[in-house]
Amino acid sequence: MTKLDMLYNLANKHNIQIHFFDLTITGCLGLNIEKENMPSMIFLDNSLKKDKNKHIEVLAEELGHFFTSVGISVGNIKTYSDKLELNKVENKADKWATNFLITDEEIINLINKNITDINEMAEVLSVPYEIVLKKLKNLSITKQYLDLGNGKYLMLTNFPNLIIYQDIL
Structure with missing residues (x-):
């Protein structure tokens, strides 16, 4: 659908x-x-x-x-x-x-598939670029990061820059 x-x-x-x-x-x-x-x-x-x-x-x-x-x-x-x-x-x-x-889980799944370009995210999710941009902006206002699992985090404090942090411990 x-x-x-x-x-x-x-x-x-x-x-x-x-x-x-x-x-x-x-x-x-x-x-x-x-x-x-x-x-x-x-x-x-x-x-x-x-x-x-x-x-x-x-x-x-x-x-x-x-x-x-x-x-x-x-x-x-x-x-x-x-x-x-x-x-x-x-x-x-x-x-x-x-x-x-767009759910947070969809964003997490895309990042875990190494899809970090907003245009590509929009294409994969079948939504306009502006919707993905607004989603990420809203996340950055309410959260400092998204837990991607396996000690990886999408840092949102530097939006619009998307930075993936890997916990090395």
Whole structure:
């Protein structure tokens, strides 16, 4: 099952309707809409039908909003404080998306197969480069290292540099 299939299956499981429209006027590629007494909906720009990687990235983030955001609207941004709150919401949705699409174990397995190039990781995982980059960035914020087993560690404190440390004891 592809990552895109996984996203659509999750949306279906939670009765989230997905519709394609021309969203150019909104300046965004996806919108998560939740209104009382209405089914949850995600609107995606028509251009995503032609770009699988961007489709995965945008749909994952919009599903991230569904699972992590409550009551925040882009239309209600009037103050700097509102902008900061929106940034928190966007970061939460991004973090959810990257964690759904890529597990820590998948990163560990790739590193143990000597795949450390982010482009190659993205190709093997069938996700956009940006998703892998965000996943590694999120890991570096929350952890100093990933235990790769056998006395090896992926050091995350120097992100975006990926350094593998081998314990020689």
